[in-house]
Amino acid sequence: MAPLAQAFARSDRPAFLPFLVAGYPTPEATVELALALQEAGADVLELGVPYSDPLADGPVIQTAAAAALARGMTVARVFALLEQMRRAGLTLPVVLLAYANTVLQKGEATFVERLRASGGDGLIVPDLPHEEAGMLRTAAAEAEVALVPLVAPTSRRRIARIVAAATGFVYAVSSLGVTGERDALHPDLCAFLADVRAASPVPVAVGFGLHRREQVRSLAPFADGVIVGSALVRLIMEREDDLASPVRRSDALAAVRRFVVDLLD
Numbered sequence: 001m002a003p004l005a006q007a008f009a010r011s012d013r014p015a016f017l018p019f020l021v022a023g024y025p026t027p028e029a030t031v032e033l034a035l036a037l038q039e040a041g042a043d044v045l046e047l048g049v050p051y052s053d054p055l056a057d058g059p060v061i062q063t064a065a066a067a068a069l070a071r072g073m074t075v076a077r078v079f080a081l082l083e084q085m086r087r088a089g090l091t092l093p094v095v096l097l098a099y100a101n102t103v104l105q106k107g108e109a110t111f112v113e114r115l116r117a118s119g120g121d122g123l124i125v126p127d128l129p130h131e132e133a134g135m136l137r138t139a140a141a142e143a144e145v146a147l148v149p150l151v152a153p154t155s156r157r158r159i160a161r162i163v164a165a166a167t168g169f170v171y172a173v174s175s176l177g178v179t180g181e182r183d184a185l186h187p188d189l190c191a192f193l194a195d196v197r198a199a200s201p202v203p204v205a206v207g208f209g210l211h212r213r214e215q216v217r218s219l220a221p222f223a224d225g226v227i228v229g230s231a232l233v234r235l236i237m238e239r240e241d242d243l244a245s246p247v248r249r250s251d252a253l254a255a256v257r258r259f260v261v262d263l264l265d
Contacts, residue, residue, distance in 0.1 A: 007043040010043065014220050014223055015043035015205065016043050016264055017042070017205055017226065017228070019097070019207075019227060019228065020045065020047055020233070022077075023071065024050070024068040025067065025240045026071070027081050031081065034047075038092050040261055045095070046097055047082065047095070047097065049075060049097065050073050060233050061230055064233050079114055079118040094120050094122075095120070108136045108139040108140075112136070112139050115143070115145055116144060120145065122145060124171060130162045133147070141167070147165075148170065169225060170203070170204045171205055172205065189206075189222075193222040194222060204225070205223060206225070210226055210231075211263075213262060236252075239255055
């Protein structure tokens, strides 16, 4: 778990955790995007396994996941993509986001062992309830893979129970509903984050809806990390044609780097 602990150890700002859909817009572009994010200042990479029924994801990430699946992305190819990222020079901790059916189909132990062997550091399973995650927690611990739980505002009475077994970090969901950019955050979000932090033995990262510099700044005193997904995937979607072109790809990657720098400035 050391790489994840180190990623949250910075004192100048919360750790930045960008989200990419594995294989979108292409596997090659995903590798280059990961490296561009690393260069721009990302601290942890969250890599989503494309899934046909992503219950926690909003329309932007759903569209990207559907495109990746249509272009042949599979779980095995996600692991191969992670290996390719490591060979290309990605040193950031990588946390995979995968839905429960994807993990259970492979078998908990097989999945986390393969994840670790591919260079992964952690796993998020957004639709697996805490009470049903015992076998996966055991398998992840044996494979030395952090199992990151999610807590939401609706989890207030269960926060201590959920985070007690957390490893790596806790993913605090900023609002109800699915992922997607939001201009206004929940008025009780800071109090919720304070409760999560007080109970958690590991750092707390907040996600869902974040896309502006002001939001990152306002949450800095209350969270150890910020997660940005839909806004980044939308930017990639807007530059998809450029990313597919060897001639224009550098401009698209530069736009992604600027997005990160502006967000964290």
